[in-house]
Amino acid sequence: MSILYLVNRKKIWGTPTPEMKQEWPKVTIQLPIFNERYMIDRLLKAMTAMDYPAEKLQIQVLDDSTDSTKEVVANLVARYRAEGCNVQLLHRNDRSGFKAGALENGLQQASGDFLAVFDADFLPQPDWLKRVVPFFQDERVAFVQTRWGHLNNRYNFITHLIGMALDAHFVVEQTARAGSGLLMSFNGTAGMWRKVAVEEAGGWQGDTLTEDIDLSFRTEMAGWKYVYAPDIVVMSELPAQMDAFKKQQVRWVKGNFQVSKKLIWKLLRARIPFWTKFMGVIHLGMLFLPYAATLLVMILTFPVSLLIPKFLTLFGWTMLGSLGPVFLYSLAKTEFNPNWFKRIATLPFLTMMGIGISVNCTWGILTGFSSKSGVFERTPKYNIQDVHENWAKNSYSLPISPITAVELLMGTYILASSLFLFREHHFAFPVWQLISAVSFFMVAGASLFQSAERAIVISKQKAQSPSGLSN
Template identity: 50%
Template sequence: MPEILAFILLGIYLLGMVLIFIYSLAQGHLLLFFFKEKRNPQPTPSNPSELPQITVQLPLFNEMYVAERLIDAVSKLNYPSEKLEIQILDDSTDQTKELIQEKLKEYPTINFQYIHRTDRKGFKAGALKEGLEVAKGEFIAIFDSDFIPDPNFLLQTIPWFSDSKVGMVQSRWTHLNQHYSLLTRLQAFALDAHFLIEQMGRNRQGAFINFNGTGGIWRKETILDAGNWHDDTLTEDLDLSYRAQRKGWKFIYRPEVESPAELPPIMSAIKSQQFR
């Protein structure tokens, strides 16, 4: 009996080692394509002769400490004002809604559309879907509340849609407070590994990549063709990404387009972020 148990444990151990070896080979494969992309990056397409209409969606829920900063940031987006619509999709139940409405008075010439829901059906996915129903843009950019969009984000990403089969362009997240603590450094390391090696490696070899929930821009037609946002999953961004790519849409990841954001500085903030 002890010998049989020993063989069983040895088998489990060997199986675990094989799985780790296979995973390591897969990561090495991604690393290979990462270096290929670094050595020979794709050339940026030229700007379209006529810039399209764009809607920027800002989903918010009780973000009183960063909502005003986000509004200030998107007000600086470098894009023709007559072709830019900014939707504030506010599901807040605290004083965030009053802060936003007061802040918008500072930008009377910018096309802000304030949409407040009292029924939070579908949470973020539901808010994005409802906003999409009235969005005038041919393209939909999405930023979470802790981001500070680069003023040139739209002009850097729109050229990639010159290919009619490109459905989404994802930018690289960067970190405003990376050096605040050991915790923020570890989070930055993990995110950089994903955005640099995994996203670049997969995109270079033509494999599926995912929209990371923020810091990206969609072709509106792609969202609708893939079945729109679904609220029956906690990962609505990943869900829509794979549905769209299975329909034949191409996704582009561009590491040179940066979307700065704050990392949760303490463990309780991380738990709160993940809970939301």
């Protein structure tokens, strides 16, 4: 992907929005939400501030909430409707199909020819619609994806690393795919769909946890095009809690493999170039397999060293696999940080986080292969940006993940293996194992530290009020 990015960067970045030569079409903004009482106010402020002909704009709040968000949303929608905004509230008492089900329900009642989708934590600029809609003058375009920016990437070390990882995806990987004409996934939010394309592809389907990848691949295999517009940025909130990040990653990995099971044979039979098929197969499944491969190598190193010591040399070559992600992340940072020191200073920690969450992501792979859709567990959003705001005071904060115990066991096992290999006068691979052990301890330690922080906050709040966490 890094090579494809370098070859195609100039094709994608700096591309101006086409001149609008037609009348502005009808647009529906869809806002799928579930228990987002901290986010909904600023979300609706951003949507109602859009610079677009009012008579051609519909805003749908697709609310599946089960907490006090329902009342908050109802009051806000009533207020904006009284002010003359075309805001429609569609509340469901069940979450059938989860986000896909909510979007499909909204699709049936959407008046717009084009459908913009935003998650609760995304805040587009007022000119977003007028910058995106003109791309659809090409009648072959099914969707336009814009780039995610970060409101809180400096909040803590976790948000900083997650922001870097997402930049690698949006800056390098998506640019490489778009510039090379490869299959590219819609990212679930901060994008717009042509309604006809969604309907022709079979609509939003809730049989996977990544309905965005599912729909985008179905439309592209049917012959539709897409546009990636990285110069149009929508700011959003990053998970500030390690366990929230873990939950998000499990859903993404599991959903990706569910889509792979669903579409892989259709992809292989699709009338598209072989190279496009090949890269599409990698996109659907192979991108996440390095997590499982990393874990497997670390587990097998100790028994292999006892039974077949010569194989350690072969295992040592697996260390070269880490250079690819490092180069990828470095390219992404180059886009925003010309200073070489700033580019490389945090790269080791990002690589270590990737190793540290391999247990978590491998669990996502296994459940993706072995189970059906499952429950769509949203990533909790806290509406925090300032470093002085405490995420742990938020009622959506999560308890510690059981995966943390496995991460600690893996770190201990790998540390013991590396010490044994050092004693046996093996030096190259044990160094990599030591780094991996520290990686597992780093990720597990973040969960433990934040869990303790959360427990202290909850204890103080219970002492002050019988109602518990803040509302």
